[in-house]
Amino acid sequence: MTLREQQPYRQNPLLRLSYSLIAPLYDAIIDRPMRDARRHSLRTLPTDASRRILISGVGTGLDLPLLPALHRYTALDFNLAMLAHARPRGKDLDVGFVLGDSMALPFAGSHFDHVVLHLILAVVPEPQRCLSEAVRVLKPGGTIILFDKFLQPRQRAPLRRLFNVITRRFATRMDVVFEEVLTAAPELQVLSDEPMLANGWFRRIELQKTR
Numbered sequence: 692m693t694l695r696e697q698q699p700y701r702q703n704p705l706l707r708l709s710y711s712l713i714a715p716l717y718d719a720i721i722d723r724p725m726r727d728a729r730r731h732s733l734r735t736l737p738t739d740a741s742r743r744i745l746i747s748g749v750g751t752g753l754d755l756p757l758l759p760a761l762h763r764y765t766a767l768d769f770n771l772a773m774l775a776h777a778r779p780r781g782k783d784l785d786v787g788f789v790l791g792d793s794m795a796l797p798f799a800g801s802h803f804d805h806v807v808l809h810l811i812l813a814v815v816p817e818p819q820r821c822l823s824e825a826v827r828v829l830k831p832g833g834t835i836i837l838f839d840k841f842l843q844p845r846q847r848a849p850l851r852r853l854f855n856v857i858t859r860r861f862a863t864r865m866d867v868v869f870e871e872v873l874t875a876a877p878e879l880q881v882l883s884d885e886p887m888l889a890n891g892w893f894r895r896i897e898l899q900k901t902r
């Protein structure tokens with residue numbers, strides 16, 4: 692197996708470097724405009740019994756203060772600077788921080804009850820691989836909570852596709868079509884799909900692993 696296959700983020704190593712530069716500015720740009728959407732997105736996590744929950748691409752940990760305290764969390768990111776910002780936000784949670792790649796998760800199959808994918812699927816170079824990995828580590832019956840920006844199938848969006856040529860290198864893709872990503876995971880059923888911000892460019896999608 693080549694190094695790129697073991698660590699698929701190496702397809703675009705610039706992205707990891709650039710998130711080190713973005714880390715100190717991230718909260719100022721993202722926190723306020725997204726906070727209500729985050730809270731809304733996380734509302735379906737259970738509150739009855741403790742579960743194992745993976746937050747893949749945790750970033751600076753803006754989700755952490757919004758999570759119910761009874762679960763056992765694993766928060767993964769490939770960037771140490773982002774994880775350093777996230778750590779203090781997890782002080783009231785049972786959370787382990789892991790340096791790793793969302794496209795090659797360092798966990799056994801069927802390990803988690805829920806996976807949170809907030810603003811990560813449209814960031815990685817291979818969203819299908821990121822989703823497939825989330826499905827692999829999820830138990831049958833478990834759910835994925837997804838919040839991200841997606842183009843609609845056959846949507847032209849010429850400006851976004853133009854910007855994507857640059858933004859995909861150092862921040863995020865703008866050309867990801869969720870329906871195309873989903874074809875990589877036939878064991879997923881869509882439980883809900885809601886437009887959220889920016890006229891539905893951002894969507895909150897909940898998926899269940901059926902088998």
Ligand SMILES: C[S@@+](CC[C@H](N)C(=O)[O-])C[C@H]1O[C@@H](n2cnc3c(N)ncnc32)[C@H](O)[C@@H]1O
Pocket residue numbers: 700706710721747748749750751752753754767768769770773791792793794808809810811814815
């Ligand atoms: C746009 S931020 C989203 C952070 C957080 N989920 C949120 O909702 O604010 C994307 C995060 O994904 C991380 N990331 C990008 N590619 C990754 C990869 N291949 N594996 C793990 N983390 C990755 C970046 O370091 C960054 O922290």
